[in-house]
């Protein structure tokens with residue numbers, strides 16, 4: 369079923385697990401993600417950023433395709449604009465039929481972030497969509513922004529932020545970063561801060577920069593209150609490695625078969641990740657425990 373992120377993330381919040389939010393730019397990725405969710409009886413979120421949309425996965429093509437695929441499965445699937453930066457991108461996503469939007473004004477000061485998020489959250493809610501926001505700033509791994517503690521999310525400020533904006537979930541900065549970390553580097557996450565954020569906010573929290581954070585960090589982040597984990601780089605990497613290997617083994621491989629190789633490799637990765645973060649089996653309709661959907 370095609371839904372917003374709201375109910376699935378509150379279900380994850382109440383039951384202490386996390387849902388994957390996976391970046392997707394084409395049909396093979398959409399199929400891999402939705403089939404994995406169905407097979408694992410798990411909710412899932414499909415993400416796309418404005419940059420990815422402009423470069424390849426155009427929203428007007430992807431949204432109806434994803435919606436069509438989602439409506440054929442029994443598990444909840446959301447389609448979320450990742451890191452919407454301006455109103456133009458956000459209203460375009462709404463027009464295309466996304467079920468959720470993120471407004472990322474985390475590089476602005478607190479008041480401006482509140483103002484922008486309030487506007488987008490009220491627009492989104494008016495259309496039955498969910499809205500994600502970010503406070504504190506999750507930077508890029510290659511720039512080592514993730515070690516700048518002054519960019520981490522402050523729990524008291526975050527409380528004020530969610531009360532004023534009414535965003536459905538909040539991306540917090542606790543030490544992860546976007547993209548690939550330097551080889552051998554495992555980020556150190558501020559779990560005390562995460563624990564305090566969860567106690568203070570009592571709502572779904574989001575971890576960006578999940579790729580390369582290491583399984584131990586991910587498991588602990590979920591245990592301490594993360595309910596949505598964004599994964600992009602790791603998924604693309606699995607597709608690339610499987611494709612390169614298939615080409616090396618058989619340079620004459622048919623293009624369609626190559627697409628299927630990538631899709632299967634992504635499925636394997638996604639399904640094992642879903643088990644790690646505890647979303648597998650939550651939507652087993654023989655013994656249904658999930659929330660009601662309209």
Ligand SMILES: [Zn+2]
Nearest residue numbers: 546576577598
């Ligand atoms: Zn992000």
